[in-house]
Amino acid sequence: MGRRTRSVQVDLGERSYPIVLGEGTLDALGEAVLRHTKASAAAVVTVPPVGRRYAARALRSLRAAGLRAHRFEVPDGDATKNLRQVARLYDAFLEKGLDRSAVVVALGGGMAGDLAGFAAATYLRGLAFVQVPTTVLAMVDSSIGGKTGVNLSQGKNLVGAFHQPRLVWIDVATLRSLPVRQRAAGMAEVVKAGAIWDAALFERLEALGERLLEVEPELLLPVLERACAIKAEVVAQDEREAGLRMLLNFGHTLAHAIEALKRYRGILHGEAVAIGMVFAAERSEALGMSPAGTAGRLEALLARLGLPTQPPDFPRRAYLSALRVDKKRRDAHIRFVGLRGIGRAETVPLTPAEILPPRSGRPRSRATSTRKGRA
Amino acid sequence: MGRRTRSVQVDLGERSYPIVLGEGTLDALGEAVLRHTKASAAAVVTVPPVGRRYAARALRSLRAAGLRAHRFEVPDGDATKNLRQVARLYDAFLEKGLDRSAVVVALGGGMAGDLAGFAAATYLRGLAFVQVPTTVLAMVDSSIGGKTGVNLSQGKNLVGAFHQPRLVWIDVATLRSLPVRQRAAGMAEVVKAGAIWDAALFERLEALGERLLEVEPELLLPVLERACAIKAEVVAQDEREAGLRMLLNFGHTLAHAIEALKRYRGILHGEAVAIGMVFAAERSEALGMSPAGTAGRLEALLARLGLPTQPPDFPRRAYLSALRVDKKRRDAHIRFVGLRGIGRAETVPLTPAEILPPRSGRPRSRATSTRKGRA
Numbered sequence: 085m086g087r088r089t090r091s092v093q094v095d096l097g098e099r100s101y102p103i104v105l106g107e108g109t110l111d112a113l114g115e116a117v118l119r120h121t122k123a124s125a126a127a128v129v130t131v132p133p134v135g136r137r138y139a140a141r142a143l144r145s146l147r148a149a150g151l152r153a154h155r156f157e158v159p160d161g162d163a164t165k166n167l168r169q170v171a172r173l174y175d176a177f178l179e180k181g182l183d184r185s186a187v188v189v190a191l192g193g194g195m196a197g198d199l200a201g202f203a204a205a206t207y208l209r210g211l212a213f214v215q216v217p218t219t220v221l222a223m224v225d226s227s228i229g230g231k232t233g234v235n236l237s238q239g240k241n242l243v244g245a246f247h248q249p250r251l252v253w254i255d256v257a258t259l260r261s262l263p264v265r266q267r268a269a270g271m272a273e274v275v276k277a278g279a280i281w282d283a284a285l286f287e288r289l290e291a292l293g294e295r296l297l298e299v300e301p302e303l304l305l306p307v308l309e310r311a312c313a314i315k316a317e318v319v320a321q322d323e324r325e326a327g328l329r330m331l332l333n334f335g336h337t338l339a340h341a342i343e344a345l346k347r348y349r350g351i352l353h354g355e356a357v358a359i360g361m362v363f364a365a366e367r368s369e370a371l372g373m374s375p376a377g378t379a380g381r382l383e384a385l386l387a388r389l390g391l392p393t394q395p396p397d398f399p400r401r402a403y404l405s406a407l408r409v410d411k412k413r414r415d416a417h418i419r420f421v422g423l424r425g426i427g428r429a430e431t432v433p434l435t436p437a438e439i440l441p442p443r444s445g446r447p448r449s450r451a452t453s454t455r456k457g458r459a
Numbered sequence: 460m461g462r463r464t465r466s467v468q469v470d471l472g473e474r475s476y477p478i479v480l481g482e483g484t485l486d487a488l489g490e491a492v493l494r495h496t497k498a499s500a501a502a503v504v505t506v507p508p509v510g511r512r513y514a515a516r517a518l519r520s521l522r523a524a525g526l527r528a529h530r531f532e533v534p535d536g537d538a539t540k541n542l543r544q545v546a547r548l549y550d551a552f553l554e555k556g557l558d559r560s561a562v563v564v565a566l567g568g569g570m571a572g573d574l575a576g577f578a579a580a581t582y583l584r585g586l587a588f589v590q591v592p593t594t595v596l597a598m599v600d601s602s603i604g605g606k607t608g609v610n611l612s613q614g615k616n617l618v619g620a621f622h623q624p625r626l627v628w629i630d631v632a633t634l635r636s637l638p639v640r641q642r643a644a645g646m647a648e649v650v651k652a653g654a655i656w657d658a659a660l661f662e663r664l665e666a667l668g669e670r671l672l673e674v675e676p677e678l679l680l681p682v683l684e685r686a687c688a689i690k691a692e693v694v695a696q697d698e699r700e701a702g703l704r705m706l707l708n709f710g711h712t713l714a715h716a717i718e719a720l721k722r723y724r725g726i727l728h729g730e731a732v733a734i735g736m737v738f739a740a741e742r743s744e745a746l747g748m749s750p751a752g753t754a755g756r757l758e759a760l761l762a763r764l765g766l767p768t769q770p771p772d773f774p775r776r777a778y779l780s781a782l783r784v785d786k787k788r789r790d791a792h793i794r795f796v797g798l799r800g801i802g803r804a805e806t807v808p809l810t811p812a813e814i815l816p817p818r819s820g821r822p823r824s825r826a827t828s829t830r831k832g833r834a
Contacts, residue, residue: 167546178613181783206581209608209619210699233584238553244584245620324585 090305092313094228095320096248103228103252103312107301110141110255113189113216114149120251121212123187125152127177129200130191131160134218137261142191142216151187154180158199162348165195165234167243173203187212187250193219193266194226194353198241201232205247215249218258220270221354224277224311227252229319229329235348240340246324256308259299268389269354271296272335274307275385276361277314280334283427285310290381293388331429334421335361337439338395341406345398358391367439368422371432378423400440407436465680467688469603470695471623478603478627478687482676485516485630488564488591489524495626496587498562500527502552504575505566506535509593512636517566517591526562529555533574537723540570540609542618548578562587562625568594568641569601569728573616576607580622590624593633595645596729599652599686602627604694604704610723615715621699631683634674643764644729646671647710649682650760651736652689655709658802660685665756668763706804709796710736712814713770716781720773733766742814743797746807753798775815782811 089106104116117126126146130139139155146153156176158169177186188204188211190197197215204213215227233244259267271289274296278286288307289296295303315332322329339360343351365379383393395403407418417433424430464481479491492501501521505514514530521528531551533544552561563579563586565572572590579588590602608619634642646664649671653661663682664671670678690707697703714735718726740754758768770778782793792808799805 167542171542174611174618175613178611178617206608206618206620208617209606209621231584233581236549236553238550242553242583243549243581245581246584 090309092309092316094248094252094316096323099230099248099323101248101250101252103254103316105223105254105256105305105309105312107257107305108255109253110138110216110258111145113142113253114145114147114151116251116253117146117187117189117214118149118151121187121214123151123185123212125154125182125186126189127154127156127180127182127186127200127211128189128191129156129158129173129196129203131193131196132157133160134192134196134258138191138218138258142189146189154182158196160195162195162235162240162343162353165199166236167234169199170203170206170234173200174207177203177207182207182211184208184211187214189214189216190227191216191218192222193217194222197222197227198232198244199234201230201247201249202234202244205232205245210247213247213249215252217252217254219262220259220267220308221273222270223254223256224270224308225273225315225332227254228312228315230323239344240348248323252312254308254312256299256301256304259304264297265390266352266354267297267299268391269352269358271389272354272358272361272386272391274311275382275389276332276334276357277311279361279365279382279423279426280331280421280429281314281318281427282310283425285314286385286426290385293385296389327431330419330431331421333419334423334429335359335364337407337418337420338363338403341403342396344406345402346396351392351396355392358386358389359393359395362386362393363395364421365423367420368424371422373430373432374423374425378425381426400442403440404436407439465684467684467691469623469627469691471698474605474623474698476623476625476627478629478691480598480629480631480680480684480687482632482680483630484628485513485591485633486520488517488628489520489522489526491626491628492521492562492564492589493524493526496562496589498526498560498587500529500557500561501564502529502531502555502557502561502575502586503564503566504531504533504548504571504578506568506571507532508535509567509571509633513566513593513633517564521564529557533571535570537570537610537615537718537728540574541611542609544574545578545581545609548575549582552578552582557582557586559583559586562589564589564591565602566591566593567597568592569597572597572602573607573619574609576605576622576624577609577619580607580620585622588622588624590627592627592629594637595634595642595683596648597645598629598631599645599683600648600690600707602629603687603690605698614719615723623698627687629683629687631674631676631679634679639672640765641727641729642672642674643766644727644733646764647729647733647736647761647766649686650757650764651707651709651732652686654736654740654757654798654801655706655796655804656689656693656802657685658800660689661760661801665760668760671764702806705794705806706796708794709798709804710734710739712782712793712795713738713778716778717771719781720777721771726767726771730767733761733764734768734770737761737768738770739796740798742795743799746797748805748807749798749800753800756801775817778815779811782814
């Protein structure tokens, strides 16, 4: 380890847990897992590209701490984040004789965490769970808050459970092996945290710009820590997504529709979120919620990170139908998350047709769209 | 309704809920569901024999209370309490457009409750859930405490979640259509409640004997209420089965092995539990935990209810191997539940081989078995 670690607490009463950030901390995983669980065995669930690089170190550390440790692989990619893979994990856990004294350790990005977390939530009615996120997106977003689950063919994350981890253990050094496109996509969630909650963070991101894509721990750790703290704060105030937590869905309503329409192929979650955020900010301006220029600032920052900001070209009726299976729908309305300005968000109940006004041929519907023309 | 209802509270903080017992109360289900959930739609999940008799009344009552109500059927029997049926429910829920404002209502026995409850726990990361048990077993045992789940081919209830219902709504009149064999099997769990927790209840059961198999509300309601109260008390003290709640597994270690060996065919859960309880009581005597005669009293009462008390004839190694996948196993030991006498139970860590001593050719191994001979 060497360098000191930073720690953020997720305050959920008896289910509280720390997010620990550091550099080179993967080799200290075993002790940490032991300290935060009473586990005697560990099921490390990973995907091939991550497992190849880091599983051996994780297993070594767990074994050095006295745990029986096994490695399980699931295929990479959101397309196989499904019930079949969960069922395969159940079988593999049983084959290794894992019982309630085992902890499931997710080593990888959001997909590995969601899938392994759901298996942990449901195998033998729930095992202890530890997140070891190796992508920016997982570090600041998906590993925190206990949302686990899988996709159905009808839509994303339609099946799942709230199952809080006992520990989120972040080694930023693992980001070095992450393709820059993935790092950028994860930064979209950091940008989101600033946009909905913390104007100061947003300004800091604007100041850093492209440098956010380098893995420079001195630069990155404070930014990631702040994004983790925002997520932790929102989750602590609303664990089960009854209200406040919905703000974290900023940009996600359209993002889920885009992902579904593209069948989760050719676009990363963070990229879809980047597009969805710009769209949501534009809608916020059009609805008179936020001052002019808000969407432009957001779009400029995301573009500097190399992220897409324009929705792919599907017919409006395809978008409408994709929006209708969005699980945040409550009766006919979707709780659409809009901005009041940089650093402040709120939900507005809108129907899919209000989200996508009929006159626009595509989801894009800037306040100024009539002058800019349409694709 | 007419007659007054009885109510037992399951005290779990913000997850507390009532168990309401009455006669003819099915027609008041809708109001009750509305009072205890904020649901605007209801998914009534049932099995064909129960649905045929009671679904129309349940749906009518729910609709009269203003809920959109849909009926979903799953095949009857423990053999199809599996992930495939859960996946079918997800698809059917999606097809009806059910969102987080819906409540899942399980109408049926333990199987329907476990399966529907697991779907409720995991669809959209959790919907409100109401139990309407129509078997004795479900009324006093499986509908209370939030255990939901399904079987894998490797064993029973290996996948699941703790998901407390908002309400358990019991209409004892539904027992009139239940075959007497099923009523008797359910009474095994009532006997269990007395055996592990309440000698006075046990004596009352001994006094009633065969009359417990008639559906005589004046007789039955107080007995069922007391059994529900015992379950509620144990669950309230230990929701996640960290300790005390394991006492409810009295008789279940062997019962699960028997069910697995018989592939869940030809034996009812309560019948397997009856056999398992007599076996566990005999082992308790043999281990010097309980006074001589305890197992005999238990066996006599169960026999009066027409329940089997002798284990089916499988080789010892088959039993051992079945015991090893029992999910209560913790490392090499199983937390075996023994009796200290009628009305008092405790767990003892035993290996499968200690539970089934090698000299007995079958699980039966009374303290006096050397003199009685073996099969």
